[in-house]
Amino acid sequence: xxxxxxxxxxxxxxxxxxxxxxxxxxxxxxxxxxxxxxxxxxxxxxxxxxxxxxxxxxxxxxxxxxxxxxxxxxxxxxxxxxxxxxxxxxxxxxxxxxxxxxxxxxxxxxxxxxxxxxxxxxxxxxxxxxxxxxxxxxxxxxxxxxxxxxxxxxxxxxxxxxxxxxxxxxxxxxxxxxxxxxxxxxxxxxxxxxxxxxxxxxxxxxxxxxxxxxxxxxxxxxxxxxxxxxxxxxxxxxxxxxxxxxxxxxxxxxxxxxxxxxxxxxxxxxxxxxxxxxxxxxxxxxxxxxxxxxxxxxxxxxxxxxxxxxxxxxxxxxxxxxxxxxxxxxxxxxxxxxxxxxxxxxxxxxxxxxxxxxxxxxxxxxxxxxxxxxxxxxxxxxxxxxxxxxxxxxxxxxxxxxxxxxxxxxxxxxxxxxxxxxxxxxxxxxxxxxxxxxxxxxxxxxxxxxxxxxxxxxxxxxxxxxxxxxxxxxxxxxxxxxxxxxxxxxxxxxxxx
RNA sequence: GGUCGGAUGGCCGAGUGGCUAGGCUCAGCUCUGCAAAAGCUGCUACAGCGGUUCGAAUCCGCUUUCGACCUCCA
Numbered sequence: 001x002x003x004x005x006x007x008x009x010x011x012x013x014x015x016x017x018x019x020x021x022x023x024x025x026x027x028x029x030x031x032x033x034x035x036x037x038x039x040x041x042x043x044x045x046x047x048x049x050x051x052x053x054x055x056x057x058x059x060x061x062x063x064x065x066x067x068x069x070x071x072x073x074x075x076x077x078x079x080x081x082x083x084x085x086x087x088x089x090x091x092x093x094x095x096x097x098x099x100x101x102x103x104x105x106x107x108x109x110x111x112x113x114x115x116x117x118x119x120x121x122x123x124x125x126x127x128x129x130x131x132x133x134x135x136x137x138x139x140x141x142x143x144x145x146x147x148x149x150x151x152x153x154x155x156x157x158x159x160x161x162x163x164x165x166x167x168x169x170x171x172x173x174x175x176x177x178x179x180x181x182x183x184x185x186x187x188x189x190x191x192x193x194x195x196x197x198x199x200x201x202x203x204x205x206x207x208x209x210x211x212x213x214x215x216x217x218x219x220x221x222x223x224x225x226x227x228x229x230x231x232x233x234x235x236x237x238x239x240x241x242x243x244x245x246x247x248x249x250x251x252x253x254x255x256x257x258x259x260x261x262x263x264x265x266x267x268x269x270x271x272x273x274x275x276x277x278x279x280x281x282x283x284x285x286x287x288x289x290x291x292x293x294x295x296x297x298x299x300x301x302x303x304x305x306x307x308x309x310x311x312x313x314x315x316x317x318x319x320x321x322x323x324x325x326x327x328x329x330x331x332x333x334x335x336x337x338x339x340x341x342x343x344x345x346x347x348x349x350x351x352x353x354x355x356x357x358x359x360x361x362x363x364x365x366x367x368x369x370x371x372x373x374x375x376x377x378x379x380x381x382x383x384x385x386x387x388x389x390x391x392x393x394x395x396x397x398x399x400x401x402x403x404x405x406x407x408x409x410x411x412x413x414x415x416x417x418x419x420x421x422x423x424x425x426x427x428x429x430x431x432x433x434x435x436x437x438x439x440x441x442x443x444x445x446x447x448x449x450x451x452x453x454x455x456x457x458x459x460x461x462x463x464x465x466x467x468x469x470x471x472x473x474x475x476x477x478x479x480x481x482x483x484x485x486x487x488x489x490x491x492x493x494x495x496x497x
Numbered sequence: 498g499g500u501c502g503g504a505u506g507g508c509c510g511a512g513u514g515g516c517u518a519g520g521c522u523c524a525g526c527u528c529u530g531c532a533a534a535a536g537c538u539g540c541u542a543c544a545g546c547g548g549u550u551c552g553a554a555u556c557c558g559c560u561u562u563c564g565a566c567c568u569c570c571a
Contacts (some may be wrong), residue, residue: 032571045571073569172500172567221569243571244502250570273571274502280563284570319520320510325503325564332509335521342520345534388511392519399536406528408536467530474532485534493534 002382004059006239007323009270010169014384019238025061026233027053028267030225030242030250031123032106033070038111039290040328041243041276041283047435048273048322049241049313049386050117054433055381065120066232068225069108070099072126072208072218077383097208101127111293114310116435122232126224130210133219133227136261137198145260149189151201151215152447157194160256169255169270170248195255198223201328222253226266229254235262244272245282254468276317278303278328291328308337311441315340318387318434339395345495346398347430349405355419356412363413366400370418373397374425381433390429397426406488440496447496451477455484455492485496 004017006490019025029049032042046067053065114121126133137153140146146155160166160172174194197220202209209216229237233452242251251270256268275282278289291301299307316336320326361367373393380389401422403409414422430436455472461469474484 030571033569039571042571048571168502170500170566172563245566245570248500248566249568275565275571277564282565282570286568286570316509321512324510327509329509332522335509337521339520342534386511389518394520402535403537406535408527461528465530471531478533483533486529486532488528488535495534 002379004055004382005384006269006271007384009272010267014138015269016237019061020234020236020268023060023062025056025063025239026061026237027056027065027239027241028225028229028233028237029065029067029120029240030246031070032104033073034101034108036104036285037292037294038104038108039283039292040107040296041290042111042117043293044134044253044276044317044322044326045241045243045273046112046117047115047317049271050115050435051318051387051433052239052241052271053118054435055385058428058433060102064122064233065118066122066124066229067120068228069105069123069125070100070221071097071105072130072224072225073221078247095207098127109308114293114297115314116311116437118435120179124228124232126219126228127208129224129228129231132231133223134199134212136223136227136230136257137219138213139261140198140257141452143206145258147191148214151217152189152197153199153214153220154190154195155198155253155256156191156218157196157256158192159259161194162453164256164259166256167252170252172248196222196259200220222250223257224248225256226254229266230258230262236264236266236268238267238467239269239271240267241271241273244274245284247272269272270354273322274325276326276328280327283328295392303330305334310338311437311439312340315391315436319391321384321386321388323384340436341439343391343394343398344436346394347402347426350401350423350426353401355403355414355416357416358412358418361413361415361418362410367408368413370400370422374421376423377429381429387434390434394426394430397422414425425454451482455494458484459492 005014007013008015027049029045049065049067053063056063061449095471137146140155141148143151144156144329145160146153155172157166164263167174199212199214199217199219201215201217206218208218210402229240240251240254255265277283278291281287281289283289283291291303295301295304296308296313297310299305312333313336316333317326318337319339373396376393377390380386383389398413400409404411404413454477458470458473461467461473476493477484483495483497485493486493487493
């Protein structure tokens, strides 16, 4: 039995996972900034880490999964003019920040639910932890690694880098960073260009603002994750996850802040998922190539040939290793949809299948292969969460299941023990760990009764060789999205699209 | 410009120094009143050029090319 190994971005190698507290695992994942609607790009990290979290639970860990909501900072609603606090508009006409934040948080939650992502154990908000952030900033100042200028506070990266390996996570050298000639906000206030804000003074027109020892302002982007992760997971915790694009500067800054505040690095294992690209380019606001989740599910985007079910998207994402880029295309999604339908049907078939009870396999070779495929699932997951390989093995098993049902494989080909293992493993990995759900809801009893009636009438017509009637029923139903299948044993099943 | 990571069969994608991943498409067959589904069979690829090796798609070097990060970003 292999053990879980994960690729640690910090050391750039696969390492055996050992939790700090035996039996418990702490996982922190950078959540969304809720100033706009979630898009396809957001789906990847949250689905990836949902599987991480599910797998850790499967391994027996009691997991605390913390995923924040970034609802504070210098942002305004997409597509809406920035409004200022001192404008003449009436209160109700103005954009209320919490209103916007609530709207997009809510949409994000709905999207996650559709993807069947488990809710995190704690979902802390930045606005709910202003006090903790201020405390942490004061602590860093008192230790001499941050300074205040005009109501803003900056982290002294140069000083930090002299003693600590700043840039190790993202693989860059501080000297290179100092070369940049960008004109950033507050650049003239900083002692060095690489310094980053812990607290920013709010200009008069800025709506989001809080009192602090340095005047009214709002927290810097990086400090929230440090403050909240240490509060809920401890000063050192097991896994920190997020998109690769957050490695620098966000995660690098988190390491620096926490290292000064607590005297040691915050995270044991850093995990980063790769990006979703579209036509080879990263999907992101700045590229104007974003497909929102609502558009994805409804098909209402010029790039989409059709609507895609959340489970199809989830399946497609899991068919690719999380550290590889995943290029979006209609062809790929359509292939995933067909593949997933086939796989799920095999899974459902397996649930209904009964084993004759023979202790010994009549087909020892097949029995042995099946056992290998099942055992490999754990090995693949343990090898840095290789969901793609797990899925590949499902597709090895599907023909065996379908073959038993269709008679191409003998019912007693597998031993009773293997059959039990097949059922248990398929369900554990496909449903519990990969988190897949059927594409269609349970059918209502009434529909079921109506269809049984039609199926009976059609059976009768077929018996009389009245194929005109039987085909009419089948074709009419097909036009309405209900497919009838004549099974080998003479029964008829249906599926609704 | 700096740093890092890719280039795999018609398409998507995994992966390892030698043992045909898998999915989708396509073609043929079996079953079937027909269809669908299912099953079986076929389609052997790793950007290019050198090198290391008994053997490399897998290791090294160079070239071409794409991308990510360096700025808010999942």
